[in-house]
Amino acid sequence: xxxxxxxxxxxxxxxxxxxxxxxxxxxxxxxxxxxxxxxxxxxxxxxxxxxxxxxxxxxxxxxxxxxxxxxxxxxxxxxxxxxxxxxxxxxxxxxxxxxxxxxxxxxxxxxxxxxxxxxxxxxxxxxxxxxxxxxxxxxxxxxxxxxxxxxxxxxxxxxxxxxxxxxxxxxxxxxxxxxxxxxxxxxxxxxxxxxxxxxxxxxxxxxxxxxxxxxxxxxxxxxxxxxxxxxxxxxxxxxxxxxxxxxxxxxxxxxx
Amino acid sequence: xxxxxxxxxxxxxxxxxxxxxxxxxxxxxxxxxxxxxxxxxxxxxxxxxxxxxxxxxxxxxxxxxxxxxxxxxxxxxxxxxxxxxxxxxxxxxxxxxxxxxxxxxxxxxxxxxxxxxxxxxxxxxxxxxxxxxxxxxxxxxxxxxxxxxxxxxxxxxxxxxxxxxxxxxxxxxxxxxxxxxxxxxxxxxxxxxxxxxxxxxxxxxxxxxxxxxxxxxxxxxxxxxxxxxxxxxxxxxxxxxxxxxxxxxxxxxxxxxxxxxxxxxxxxxxxxxxxxxxxxxxxxxxxxxxxxxxxxxxxxxxxxxxxxxxxxxxxxxxxxxxxxxxxxxxxxxxxxxxxxxxxxxxxxxxxx
Numbered sequence: 379x380x381x382x383x384x385x386x387x388x389x390x391x392x393x394x395x396x397x398x399x400x401x402x403x404x405x406x407x408x409x410x411x412x413x414x415x416x417x418x419x420x421x422x423x424x425x426x427x428x429x430x431x432x433x434x435x436x437x438x439x440x441x442x443x444x445x446x447x448x449x450x451x452x453x454x455x456x457x458x459x460x461x462x463x464x465x466x467x468x469x470x471x472x473x474x475x476x477x478x479x480x481x482x483x484x485x486x487x488x489x490x491x492x493x494x495x496x497x498x499x500x501x502x503x504x505x506x507x508x509x510x511x512x513x514x515x516x517x518x519x520x521x522x523x524x525x526x527x528x529x530x531x532x533x534x535x536x537x538x539x540x541x542x543x544x545x546x547x548x549x550x551x552x553x554x555x556x557x558x559x560x561x562x563x564x565x566x567x568x569x570x571x572x573x574x575x576x577x578x579x580x581x582x583x584x585x586x587x588x589x590x591x592x593x594x595x596x597x598x599x600x601x602x603x604x605x606x607x608x609x610x611x612x613x614x615x616x617x618x619x620x621x622x623x624x625x626x627x628x629x630x631x632x633x634x
Numbered sequence: 635x636x637x638x639x640x641x642x643x644x645x646x647x648x649x650x651x652x653x654x655x656x657x658x659x660x661x662x663x664x665x666x667x668x669x670x671x672x673x674x675x676x677x678x679x680x681x682x683x684x685x686x687x688x689x690x691x692x693x694x695x696x697x698x699x700x701x702x703x704x705x706x707x708x709x710x711x712x713x714x715x716x717x718x719x720x721x722x723x724x725x726x727x728x729x730x731x732x733x734x735x736x737x738x739x740x741x742x743x744x745x746x747x748x749x750x751x752x753x754x755x756x757x758x759x760x761x762x763x764x765x766x767x768x769x770x771x772x773x774x775x776x777x778x779x780x781x782x783x784x785x786x787x788x789x790x791x792x793x794x795x796x797x798x799x800x801x802x803x804x805x806x807x808x809x810x811x812x813x814x815x816x817x818x819x820x821x822x823x824x825x826x827x828x829x830x831x832x833x834x835x836x837x838x839x840x841x842x843x844x845x846x847x848x849x850x851x852x853x854x855x856x857x858x859x860x861x862x863x864x865x866x867x868x869x870x871x872x873x874x875x876x877x878x879x880x881x882x883x884x885x886x887x888x889x890x891x892x893x894x895x896x897x898x899x900x901x902x903x904x905x906x907x908x909x910x911x912x913x914x915x916x917x918x919x920x921x922x923x924x925x926x927x928x929x930x931x932x933x934x935x936x937x938x939x940x941x942x943x944x945x946x947x948x949x950x951x952x953x954x955x956x957x958x959x960x961x962x963x964x965x966x967x968x969x970x971x972x973x974x975x976x977x978x979x980x981x982x983x984x985x986x
Contacts, residue, residue: 428880454882461880467872468927472639477870481882485863496636509638511926531881 380404380427380535380567385436386591387422396422397433398591404584406534407565409557411578414588415611420571421462423588424537427569429453440535454481458528462539464520466512471523474512475499478530498529502556518549525556536560538570542577554581575607575615575626602626646931653938657705660945664701665693667949669959696840703842703850704944707903708913710854712940714896715914716921716932717861720868721889721896722798728914729900731802732787732893733809734780735911738904739835740812740819741779745772746831747823772834773846773905780901783808788890796889798875836961837910839948846906853902857895858937864892865929872927910963913940916970923977943970 380403387397396419404410412420425431427438429450438445440456448456458478466474472495479491499505504526507515512523521541528536538557542550554577560566561583572578578585579599587595587610595606607615607626614629666677670692679685680693711729718727729735749771787804794800820828842850861868867888870878875885903910917939921932947965954960 425876428876430876430879450879450884451882454880457880459877459880461874461877463874465872465874465877467869468922469869469872470639470642470926470928473869473928474873477866477873478881480866480870483866485866487866509642527881537880 379406379441380569381437381439382423382427383437383439385423385426385433385438387419387426387431387433395591397426397436400436400588400591400593402586402593402596404535404567404569406567407561408583409561409568409570409581410584410586411582412569412571412586412588413575413578413610418588419591420588421539424459424539424569424571427535428457428459428537430459451481451484454531456533457535457537458531458533460521460524460528460536460538460541462543464524466520466523468511468513470508471504471510471512471515472499472508474523475526475530478527481531494532495530498526502526502529516549517544518546518552521545521549521553522556525553525560529560533566535567535569538568540571540573542572542574550577557581575602579624579626604629646925646928649925650931650934650938653935653942657938657941657945660942661701661705664704664945664949665697668692668697668952699842699844699847700839700948701945702844702847703839703907704948705941706847706850706854707839707907707910708917708940708942708944709937710850710857710899710903710940711910711913712917712936712943713854713858713861713933714899716918716929716936717868717892717896718914719918720871720927720929721892722802723871723874724798724802725919726915727802728912729897729904730809730911730914732805732897733783733812734897734900735904735909736809736812736816737783738776738780738901739909740816741776742772742834742905742908743816743819743823743831744779745775746834747819747827749775776905777901779812780905781898783812784894784897784901788893792886792890796886798889801889801893835909837908837963837966838959839907839944839962840959841907850902850906854899857899858933860895861892861929861933864888865933868892868929869927908961908963910944910966912963912967912970913943916966916974917943919974920977 382400382402385397385400386395388395400423412423414420422431426433427445429445433446445453445457475495475498476487476491479487479494483491499508502522502525504522507519507523512520515523541553541557545553557568557570558581561568570581572581579602582599584596584598585601586593587606589610594610595601602624604615604617616627616629618625618627665681666674672680672689672692676685676689677693680689683690715728718729718731719725722731787801787808790804791801820831823831867883870881870883871885871888878885918932918936921935921939925931925935943966944962947969948959948962950969951960951962951965
C-alpha cells in the first residue's frame, strides 16, 4: 500500500511550492487516477514517488517502508514507471525489456532474468516481437513494450504518466484493458494521470483531484460531480448519463 | 523465441570476432608498410630480428610502436565518442564536444610557444621538435589542461544535475575559450614557435614510443573495462534520464564517471599524438547503423572499428607522404567522411 504524507516539493532552493502538503493513499490492486489542470503537479508527484526528483518535505511510504531513503535499486524493485514520452534505444524488444531487470542483476543478466522476460512477453502476447527492433514499432506497441519493461521490475506499484496520450482509440482501449488486468490479476497498484475525464471514470477506482499543490478531493467514482470538476478545472462541464454510464461533456457550447 | 534470440547473439558475437581478426591482420600487415621501402621479406626478417640492424631498428623501434599506437588510440577515441554520444543523447557528441581536445591543444601550445617546450632550447629544427630534450613536457602540459578543463565542466554540470543539454553547452563554451586563448598565444608566437605549435596539432602516430603506448594502453584498457561493466546502465540511458533512474540507475554518477573516463582517454591520446579528429564520430555511428545500440556489442565493435580506421589512415599517411607522413588526423577524415556519408545516406542501413 502506498501512503504519501504531507509531501512538499519545490524546484530549486527558493522556488514556489509545487506540492504543498499532498496526502494520498492507494491500496494494492487499486487504480488511482490523478487529475488536475496542467501544471497542478501531477508529473512532479510521480517523479517524487519514483525518486527522479527529490521532494523537500514529507514522506512516501510503501508498506510502511520509506521510499525516499532507499537506494535507487531497492526502489526500482517496488515502483516502476511508464513515462509519457517513451524513448527507446536501437535495441531488440527482448533486450529492452531485459533492461528492466537491472535492479536485480546489476552488471550482467542471468538465465533467470531472461526467463522472467520470456514469461512477461508471453503473458502480454508479445512473444512474436522478441527479436524485433523497438525502433520499428508503432506507438501502441511501444507503449506495451514500456509496460513489459516496467513489469520486468516485478513492481508492486506502477506509475503510468498519461498512458493514452499519443494513442488512437483502439490502442487506447487496449492499454486501458491491460492496466485493469494488471491491477486485478496481479494486485499491482497503479497510479496514473489522464487528460480525458471520461476515460478516467472508466479506468479508475480512486480519484485524486490536485489543486494548488494539495489533494483537494479524494474518493471513489461517486466523487465526480459537476461542482467538483468545475472547482478543479475552472471550466464549465456538465455530466450526462447514457445507458447508465456517466459522461462528462463540455458545458460551454450550450450557453450561446 | 529463445532460438531466434540465441541466433541474434551468435551473429553479434561473430561480427565482433570478425572485426577483431580483421584488426589483428591489418595491424600485422601494416608492419610491412612504411617510407623506408623495405621489402616484405626484409620486414619479416627484421621482425624476427634477423635483418640488418638498421632494418631491425626500423621495425621494432618505429613501426611496431606506431602500429600499437594506432590500435590503442583508435579504440580509445572511438569508444570515447560512443560513450559521450550515449551520455549526452546527442549524435554529434565527441571528445571535441567537451572541449577536451581544445584544452589539450592550448596546453601544448603553451608549452611550445611560451616555454619553448622540448625543442627550442636544444636548437633542433622544427621537423624534429618531438625528439627534443623532453618530449613529455608538452604532453604533460597538454594533459594537465585537458584534465583541468574536464573537471571544470563536470564540476559546473554538477550544479545542474548533469542534464545532457547543459553538459554539451558548457563543453562548447569552455572549448571555445581554450581556442580563443590558443589564438592569442599564437598571435604572440615567433615564427618557429608558431610552426612547431601548429605541427604539434597535426596528429602524428610517429610520436609514439613503447612508453607512451603502454601509458595509453593502460588508460584505454581501464576505460574499456569500466564501460563494459556499465554497458547495461548505458543501455538504460538510451531510454532517457527519468526512465533510467526509475530502473535503478544512478544517472548522475554514471554520467560523471563515464564522461570523466571518456575525456581522460581522449586527453591521454591527444597529449601524446596530437589531434586526431572524427574517429570518435565516424566509427561509433557506422557501428550503430549496422549493429544497433546495444552497448554489449557496440562497445567492442566501436573499439575495433576505431583501431581499423586509424591503422588504415596511418598506413595511407605514411605511404603517400614522401619521407615524412601526412597528418593522420586529416587522413582519418578524408578516408572516413565519404564512407560515413555513404552509410548515412544508404537505404539499406536505414532500419537498423
